[in-house]
Amino acid sequence: MEIEFTKKDLVLVVKPLEKNIEAGNSRDFKSKVIEQIDQGNKKIVINLSKVEFMDSSGLGCLISLLKQLASHQGAVALCDVQDPVKRIFSLTRLNQVFSIFPSEDEAIKTFSSR
Amino acid sequence: MKSFSVKISFESRLDFLPMLRKIIRSICSDQVINNENFFHDIDLCLNEAVTNIIKHAYNNEHDHEIEIILTLSATDLFIKILDTGARNPRAYKNHTLKETDKIEELGESGRGVFILNELMDEVIYKTEEKKNTLSMRKFFK
Numbered sequence: 001m002e003i004e005f006t007k008k009d010l011v012l013v014v015k016p017l018e019k020n021i022e023a024g025n026s027r028d029f030k031s032k033v034i035e036q037i038d039q040g041n042k043k044i045v046i047n048l049s050k051v052e053f054m055d056s057s058g059l060g061c062l063i064s065l066l067k068q069l070a071s072h073q074g075a076v077a078l079c080d081v082q083d084p085v086k087r088i089f090s091l092t093r094l095n096q097v098f099s100i101f102p103s104e105d106e107a108i109k110t111f112s113s114r
Numbered sequence: 115m116k117s118f119s120v121k122i123s124f125e126s127r128l129d130f131l132p133m134l135r136k137i138i139r140s141i142c143s144d145q146v147i148n149n150e151n152f153f154h155d156i157d158l159c160l161n162e163a164v165t166n167i168i169k170h171a172y173n174n175e176h177d178h179e180i181e182i183i184l185t186l187s188a189t190d191l192f193i194k195i196l197d198t199g200a201r202n203p204r205a206y207k208n209h210t211l212k213e214t215d216k217i218e219e220l221g222e223s224g225r226g227v228f229i230l231n232e233l234m235d236e237v238i239y240k241t242e243e244k245k246n247t248l249s250m251r252k253f254f255k
Contacts (some may be wrong), residue, residue, distance in 0.1 A: 059116070060222040
């Protein structure tokens with residue numbers, strides 16, 4: 001999976017460039033982000049502006065990253081979530097688990113204030 | 115609208131899912147359906163159902179056959195998915211969502227069947243004559 005990584009101060013912005021995060025590519029996405037966590041990136045914003053479709057495997061991959069970061073005193077926030085993806089977060093009540101922001105700047109700001 | 119059926123057969127590979135969704139969208143969009151949420155629900159349920167088959171019935175092995183029969187009528191879309199892999203009747207029985215406030219207790223899997231049951235109007239799993247059949251129906255409303 002093609003992913004854009006951008007460091008903004010202490011925050012790593014992860015932007016998947018593919019339209020789908022699903023069973024066929026979610027492992028690849030997860031392992032590439034875990035590489036970044038292993039390199040010391042503990043504050044991560046995942047920008048989902050390009051993602052139009054996510055299934056339960058995609059959700060599972062985000063939960064795995066959330067757990068991994070929480071256990072290393074890190075944190076993850078999501079931003080720019082498209083409507084179809086928002087629907088699956090609401091349906092599975094994961095919108096109550098993840099910090100979700102309308103824009104990348106707002107998501108980054110929450111880390112700056114911590 | 116006159117009812118009609120389309121049969122699609124494909125190999126048990128997760129990387130075929132985006133193509134499968136495109137084919138099914140194309141079949142449905144030629145008909146009276148013009149509702150993005152309806153399409154999204156069908157895309158998602160197809161993904162969840164086929165992923166379950168590939169992972170659990172076929173143990174992630176390629177080269178197995180999955181057959182989908184779509185039947186479009188004036189009132190609903192009926193999808194029948196057939197495989198010849200391992201039987202998994204229990205997989206479709208747990209429809210509840212395990213909720214927790216503790217991040218460490220959050221499950222990374224197990225939401226697929228919940229999604230199917232939430233978004234489709236009818237979900238039936240049967241095993242007979244060495245074939246497993248998952249039938250799902252969604253009304254246009």
